[in-house]
Amino acid sequence: xxxxxxxxxxxxxxIAIGILFFSCFxxxxxxxxxxxxxxxxxxxxxxxxxxFSSLMFLSFFLCVALGSILLYTAxxxxxxxxxxxxxAAKAVSKGDFSIKVIQQSDDEIGTLAKNFNLMTEELNNxxxxxxxxxxxxxxxxxxxxxxxxxFAELLQNKNLSDEDFRTYTNIIIEETKRLSHLSSNMMRxxxxxxxxxxxxxxxxxxDEQIRKTLVLLEENWTSxxxxxxxxxxxxxxxxxxxxIQHIWLNLIENAIKFSKEEGQIFINAKKFTNHIYVxxxxxxxxxxxxxxARIFEKFFQAxxxxxxxxxxxxxxxxxxxxxxxxxxxxxxxxxxRGTTFKVHLPVENE
Numbered sequence: 001x002x003x004x005x006x007x008x009x010x011x012x013x014x015i016a017i018g019i020l021f022f023s024c025f026x027x028x029x030x031x032x033x034x035x036x037x038x039x040x041x042x043x044x045x046x047x048x049x050x051x052f053s054s055l056m057f058l059s060f061f062l063c064v065a066l067g068s069i070l071l072y073t074a075x076x077x078x079x080x081x082x083x084x085x086x087x088a089a090k091a092v093s094k095g096d097f098s099i100k101v102i103q104q105s106d107d108e109i110g111t112l113a114k115n116f117n118l119m120t121e122e123l124n125n126x127x128x129x130x131x132x133x134x135x136x137x138x139x140x141x142x143x144x145x146x147x148x149x150x151f152a153e154l155l156q157n158k159n160l161s162d163e164d165f166r167t168y169t170n171i172i173i174e175e176t177k178r179l180s181h182l183s184s185n186m187m188r189x190x191x192x193x194x195x196x197x198x199x200x201x202x203x204x205x206x207d208e209q210i211r212k213t214l215v216l217l218e219e220n221w222t223s224x225x226x227x228x229x230x231x232x233x234x235x236x237x238x239x240x241x242x243x244i245q246h247i248w249l250n251l252i253e254n255a256i257k258f259s260k261e262e263g264q265i266f267i268n269a270k271k272f273t274n275h276i277y278v279x280x281x282x283x284x285x286x287x288x289x290x291x292x293a294r295i296f297e298k299f300f301q302a303x304x305x306x307x308x309x310x311x312x313x314x315x316x317x318x319x320x321x322x323x324x325x326x327x328x329x330x331x332x333x334x335x336x337r338g339t340t341f342k343v344h345l346p347v348e349n350e
Contacts, residue, residue, distance in 0.1 A: 081109045081113060088101050101113040141179070144175040144176075144179050144182075147172075151172050182313075200240050200241070203236055203238045204239075206235040206237040207232040207233060207234055209248065210267065210269060213249055214230075216249070217252055217253060220257075221265070224260075224261050225261060226265055227263070227264045228264075231266075231267070231268045232267070232268070233270050234271075235269060235271045235276055237347065238347070239325055243324070243325070244345075247322065247343060248278075250315065250317060252265070253314070255339070256282075258286075259283065265280070265283075267281075275345060275347060276345045276346075279340060279341070279343075280341045280343075281339070281340040284338050285335070286335045286337050286339055287335070287339055289334075295331070297316065322345070328343075329342070330342045
C-alpha cells in the first residue's frame, strides 16, 4: 500500500478502475430497478426484450456519463498541484524566488513540489549572493578610488610641503596597488569558477615549492620577527604548479598577517599512500565562532583591522583551487589561540 501511495500512476489507475466499477454498478442497479418497476407479466417476450434493450442503452449512457463526471473530478484533483507548480514556475521566470508550492503527498507530484521548493530556495540564495557580491565589489572599489581622488585633489595645493607630497603620493600608490590586486583576484576567481580540472599538469617538488613561497614572503615574516618551524617531507606531486602555489601563498601570507610580533608559524607537509597533507598553523589572533562559517565567502574579512591589507578573496580562491584538485581544506581556530589550516590533496598511486 505504501508503494501505491507514492506513485501517481498507480493511484490514477486504481481511481480509474474504481470509477469504472462504481459507474457500472450504479447504472446497472438503476436500470435493473427501472426494469423491475416497469416489468409487466402480461407483456410478451418481444416487448420485454425491447424494454430491456432500451434500459441497457440507458444503463450504458448512465455509466459513461457518471464515469466521465467522476473521472473529470478525479483528474482535476490530480492536476491541481501541477497547475499550481506551473503558475509558480511562471512567477520564478519573472524573478520571484520566494514562492513556495505546498503539497503534502508522497507521490511524484509531491516529489516534484519538494524539488521545486528546493530549486527556488537555491535560486533565492544565489540571488542574495549575487546582490551581496555586487554590493561588496562596489564597496571594495569605491573605498580606494575615493581615497585616490581625495589625495590627488590635495596634491593640487601649491603650498604642499615635500613631506606631505611624499606621504600623499605613497598613499595613492598603495591604493592603486590595492585596486590592481583586487582586480587580479577577481579575475582569478572568475576564471576558477568556470574551471573544473587543472590546466597545466606536470610533476614538481611540492616541498620545494613551499620553501620558495617562504622566500617570496621573507620580508613579511622577518619584519615581524616571526619564527618558522618547518617539517617537510620530500614530496613529488603531479598537478598544476602555478595553481597549487596560490594555496601556500594565501595561507602562509594570512598566517604572517594575523600573527603577533615575535610569534611562531608551523608548517608541516606529509605524504601518505593516497594523499598529501599540509598543515599551516599560526599563534595569532584567531577567528571567532560566529565568523568561522563565513571565512570562505567572497569579500568576507573576519578582522576589519586588516581590511586594507586584503580584499577578502584569498580564502575563497584557496578553497576553489583545492576543490579543482579534488582535495579538501579544513581549519580549526579560536580567538587568541591562533588558526590551523589543513589541506588534503589526493595523489595517484605509483
